[in-house]
Amino acid sequence: xxxxxxxxxxxxxxxxxxxxxxxxxPGQPVPASRPSPVTAAPSPQASxxxxxxxxxxxxxxxxxTTGPLPVSWRAMPDEMNHQLASEITDSDQPLNERLANxxxxxxxxxxxxxxxxxxxxxxxxxxEQLAQExxxxxxxxxxxxxxxxxxEWVADHPDLAADLFNPDARLQQARQLWGDEELETLxxxxxxxxxxxxxxxxxxTRQQQLDQRGHYQQQLxxxxxxxAARQGAMTPERWQQYREExxxxxxxxxxxxxxxxx
Numbered sequence: 278x279x280x281x282x283x284x285x286x287x288x289x290x291x292x293x294x295x296x297x298x299x300x301x302x303p304g305q306p307v308p309a310s311r312p313s314p315v316t317a318a319p320s321p322q323a324s325x326x327x328x329x330x331x332x333x334x335x336x337x338x339x340x341x342t343t344g345p346l347p348v349s350w351r352a353m354p355d356e357m358n359h360q361l362a363s364e365i366t367d368s369d370q371p372l373n374e375r376l377a378n379x380x381x382x383x384x385x386x387x388x389x390x391x392x393x394x395x396x397x398x399x400x401x402x403x404x405e406q407l408a409q410e411x412x413x414x415x416x417x418x419x420x421x422x423x424x425x426x427x428x429e430w431v432a433d434h435p436d437l438a439a440d441l442f443n444p445d446a447r448l449q450q451a452r453q454l455w456g457d458e459e460l461e462t463l464x465x466x467x468x469x470x471x472x473x474x475x476x477x478x479x480x481x482t483r484q485q486q487l488d489q490r491g492h493y494q495q496q497l498x499x500x501x502x503x504x505a506a507r508q509g510a511m512t513p514e515r516w517q518q519y520r521e522e523x524x525x526x527x528x529x530x531x532x533x534x535x536x537x538x539x
Contacts, residue, residue: 372398372405400430400441408454416459420466423451444468448476457484489535500527 370378379395391399407426411419427447431438440446448467452460460480464473504523508516 372402376402396434396437403430404450404454416455416462419455420451420463423447423454424466444472493531496531497524497527500524 376395376398379392379398383392383395403426404423407422411422414422424447427442427450431442434441444467448463451463451467455463457463457480461473461477464476467473468476500523504516504520507519511519
């Protein structure tokens with residue numbers, strides 16, 4: 278169970294990174310995020326050829342900066358953002374270890390607040406914890422708990438509300454947690470009626486297309502096996518011609534049958 282939710286946290290983090298990928302706009306004034314309650318942890322030793330001094334952490338690998346330290350992730354130089362993004366996305370460590378490394382790196386970079394990447398990681402952890410604690414509850418209660426969590430994060434981080442907590446993003450988080458088996462209920466909880474109906478219809482059409490593709494690939498693979506069994510009884514030229522004829526007829530029949538279905 279723990280391993281399952283570990284994968285869930287990482288998949289949620291990937292979703293959040295996708296939703297917030299274009300949010301780094303230093304020119305837009307917004308309040309700094311609150312400091313993270315996560316306790317800072319020492320990072321692995323730096324890979325420099327010289328041994329690090331006692332007490333040195335991953336922050337020592339940060340680019341040398343002059344002047345005041347940034348107080349918000351929006352004010353961080355691109356080089357810092359790139360290094361932090363690499364730490365959270367390129368590592369194979371569990372999410373909690375990635376966040377501990379980020380916090381250690383940020384210690385020497387920011388005078389207060391936290392980076393966008395660590396903030397997203399903390400939210401992914403919060404979603405993971407919510408899923409664990411509410412797993413046995415009815416869907417309506419799980420949705421209510423998720424909405425409360427989302428509203429709390431909007432209050433704490435209003436600068437992220439437009440991207441991370443708009444209705445579509447809220448719905449995507451619910452779908453990541455609980456799948457699409459009850460998509461209509463999820464959609465109606467987060468979206469206006471018309472948009473919810475359109476979302477369900479799109480998902481239904483998409484699933485039908487995926488099912489059709491799966492059926493096609495399965496039947497094609499079976500047909501290829503049958504053709505291969507007959508190859509030894511024909512010359513290469515005759516077998517190639519025969520194969521093209523059979524496959525062509527298969528494709529015509531398959532898609533004609535698909536078009537006739539309601």
